[in-house]
Amino acid sequence: MSYFKFFILSVSIVALFTSCDSGPDPDQKYINTGKAASQALMKSLKGALVTAIADSGIEGAINVCSEKALVLTADIDARADSITDIRRVSDKFRNPHNAPDASDTEALAYFREYQAKYDSLAGYHIVRSDTDVRYYQPLVIQPLCLNCHGQTDKMEANVLTAINKIYPEDMAVGYQLGDLRGLIRVTMVK
Secondary structure, eight states: OOHHHHHHHHHHHHHHHHHOOOOSOTTHHHHHHHHHHHHHHHHHHHHHHHHHHHHHOHHHHHHIIIIIHHHHHHHHHHTOTTEEEEEEEOSSOSSGGGOOOHHHHHHHHHHHHHHHHHSSOOSOEEEEOSSEEEEEEEEEOOGGGHHHHSOGGGSOHHHHHHHHHHOTTOOOOOOOTTOEEEEEEEEEEO
8 A cells, every 4th residue: 555545544544533522421410420429328327327326336347237238228218219219239138138130240251350450449330221321320338348248257246146046048249349339229210
């Protein structure tokens, strides 16, 4: 190929790519809504847990999770017209309501691969179906979480007793700082 033909071809390719305007990201509205709902839920839950711990110790936090977490989640769900469901999901769930479905399991695998590759957990994951869009955000084990979700041999006996009484089929223990605890899933109308 002659230099002139190569030059014309290169200029044509550059012109083609620079003239293409992909427009706004079609997922951006879902990302914005999902992120806002996830942050509101985390703020609400953390606030309730911190208050309960201050008032009643770690056992008080267990009661918040068993009695108030679903109510607080439903409150966030009701605030946005486009949100049809918001929940916490995990394959090591404490409450069977938080068991993952197939899309949730795919998202959990995505974040596990992300953590293995980058040694951190961040960002979000989007899953589309014919009728809705799901936004996923990772729940990462923080120091406070270890009181109820850490290694059982390091938990207070009264805390373990309370967990086992409320959640006899509990699987949500054995975590270490920085582990993927689960996900916040925000489902929105397409």
